[in-house]
Amino acid sequence: MGVKDKALGVAGRFRASATHDLRKRVAALEAEVQECRQLNLRLAELTDLVTDLLVPLARSDEAGMREVLAKYQESI
Amino acid sequence: MRRPFSRARVSSVSVTAEGIAARSRREVVLDVAFDDRRIYSFWLHRDGTRRPDGTRLVPWPHAIRKFLDGTTRLTLTVHETGQVVHDAEVRLGQDGAAGGAGRIAVVNKDGQPLSLDKSLRLVQTFDNRSEENVRPLLDAIDHVLAGLQAAGLEPFLAYGTLLGAVRNGKLIGHDSDADLGYVSAHEHPVDAIRESFRVQRALVGAGYRITRYSALAFKVDVVESDGHVRGLDVFGGFMRDGLLHLMGEIRTPFRREWVTPLGRATLEGREFPVPADTDRFLAATYGKSWRVPDPAFHFATPASTRRRFDGWFRGIRTGRPQWDRFYSRRRVPGAEPSELARYAAQREDPATPVVDLGCGTGTDVLWFARRGTPATGLDFVRRAFEAAEEEAGVEDLAARFLTCNFLEARSALATGGLVGAETGPRVVLARHLADNVDRRARRNAWRAARMMLHDGGRLYVEFLVQRGDGVLARRERAKIRRPAIVARELRSVGARIVERETVKIPRAGRSGGSPTKICRMVATWE
Structure with a gap:
């Protein structure tokens, strides 16, 4: 094997490993992006629940709060 | 998507127990009719498998196989042009049998005609x-x-x-x-x-x-x-x-x-x-x-x-189709409680209310209620506990059932809040919940449990850790979970694990082989 072939072989291996590394990084990035997207739903759920409960809570209206909670629980 | 060629030439049509085969150089949409009634349609190239003789075989859709026993006049029509490429009486049988003598009828139990929609589901169209x-x-x-x-x-x-x-x-x-x-x-x-x-x-x-x-x-x-x-x-x-x-x-x-x-x-x-x-x-x-x-x-x-x-x-319906199918037939609650229910009952005051997360048919809920323990059952499939709810009503038991989907944070939190608002300690059971739902749902379930145990009490968790060759894993549709991971999840929402054991499930009348193992964990919140 000539010097050139050897160099090509090393370069090929380097490229293969670099590609492999990039693939892994892209997969990891995709998973992280997906995690971020999933926060949208969580945020919406929490905001939705809090928005419904906050007024009776601030009024210390216990009966009203239970009624809201029971209705909310049933409507899902 | 490529459109089928409007003047496709379809030849070599054959109808067998396997399906319908035909040859066409161009892609083509074919309508299948039994006795002049359209049953379904397919794309010959997209849905077919090429055979050595150049024809493509499109297997019978799974949903109509059970009807294929008898004779019918099968008409195959090119959808776009209305050209009939096959029109003949065929006799079809199941599992290699010659086929019954009657006409093939694709109907529901009330005799109403059915056909397949574009997703190949049986529907009244x-x-x-x-x-x-x-x-x-x-x-x-x-x-x-x-x-x-x-x-x-x-x-x-x-x-x-x-x-x-x-x-x-x-x-x-x-x-x-x-x-x-x-x-x-x-x-x-x-x-x-x-x-x-x-x-x-x-x-x-x-x-x-x-x-x-x-x-x-x-x-x-x-x-x-x-x-x-x-x-x-x-x-x-x-x-x-x-x-x-x-x-x-x-x-x-x-x-x-x-x-x-x-x-x-x-x-x-x-x-x-x-x-x-x-x-x-x-x-x-x-x-x-x-x-x-x-x-x-x-x-x-x-x-x-x-x-x-x-x-x-x-992600709020993961696993739901399987459970909907499972409970699509009415299932009645069992006569005997689960081992976990007995285990918890031995250790707890019978007056302490019980909540069963993922109660299914409500067997344990009814069992507790009949012993005088107020019990609540939660499941994301309402139909699962409908029979138990009726029984509880007839017997005037202190049992109630709520729909709760742990895949939705708002459902878990609202249910946790509703139950937790009732004062006093409680016993919460989670039997084969952890091994059925994903990490997100478990996190919500543990949060709900924490809210329900606001005034004290214990959470009993049971899940599969080794599949083995018993039937439990299949019966409970459970996936194995590592106890260390479940324990970490519970600790992350403030729980203290007070007991933890792995239990081998004995198999009736058999010895040897690989045993099924479950983990039981008891957690509290200070």
Whole structure:
């Protein structure tokens, strides 16, 4: 094997490993992006629940709060 | 998607126990009819497997195999041209048998004709339905549209229903449901989701029955005149960065003025709202060739669209279809309680109320209630505990059942709050919950448990750690979980693990082999 072939072989291996590394990084990035997207739903759920409960809570209206909670629980 | 060539030459048609085979150089959509009634359609190339002789075999769809015993006149027609390429009596049998003597009848248990929709599911499709049957559906569309409008949305006919209305003013025969859509005034997924939740509450408050598919789409059940329950799907959408996003398939460059102000179109003689530019809207849905009928159309949703919709809106129904199917037949509660129920009962004061997370048929809930322990059962499939709920009512037991989906944080939190608001310690059971649901649902379940145990008490968790060759894993549909991971999850929401043991499940009448093992954990919150 000539010097050139050897160099090509090393370069090929380097490229293969670099590609492999990039693939892994892209997969990891995709998973992280997906995690971020999933926060949208969580945020919406929490905001939705809090928005419904906050007024009776601030009024210390216990009966009203239970009624809201029971209705909310049933409507899902 | 490539359109089939309109003058495809179809030859070498054969019908066997395996399926239908034919040869055509060009792609072609073929309609299959039994005794002059269309049953389903397929794309020869897309759905077929090429055989050495050059023909393509399209196997019988799984859903109709059980009907294929007897004779029928099978007609194969090129969908676009109406050209009949096969028309002959065939006799089909199951498992290599010669086939029965009767006519093949693809009907439901009431004798109503069925066919396969584009997803190859057995449905009562509109081409079998009389005007009398269609009228309640049109009424239902009006009714649901009115509900959505009252909730502040601007709904319109979407997908197949829009296609039928615009193409020829009729419901599409091979479609089985009616689809509605709306484009929110909001442009952020969080706001669009909140709006969808609010609309769902408004509809439930107005007496509609809703099943949620995702954070931006739900189904409204409508009972038709013959008792048939048909679902109207409501798909939410929104504009963002110059793109229309519409559940569950569309993400495409669009303008708001192509949607609103809404136009009108006639469907089965009645006027309904439709997007302002139906041509552009249908092209966005079905491609530019939307005018050419294709009963076997499949959506080719780009992966980038699916990823976005999955990430933003989906994941609240994981595992649900299997459990819905499991409970689709009425299941009655068992006579004997679970080992976990006995285990907890031995250690706890019978006066302490019990909550069963993922109660299924409610066997343990009834058992506790009959012993005088107030008990609550939670499950995400309402049908699962309907029989137990009835029994509890008849026997006047202190048992109640609530629908709770741990895949939805709002459901877990609202249920946790509702139960936790009742003062006093409690016993919470989670039997084969941890090994059935994913990490997200477990996190919500442990949070709900924490809320329920606000005034003290214990959480009993049981899950599979080794499958073994017993039947338990299959019966409970459980996946193995590592105790260390479940313990870490519980600790992360403030729990203290006070007991933890691995139990080998003995198998009746057998020894040796690989044993099934479960883990039992008891947790408390200080």
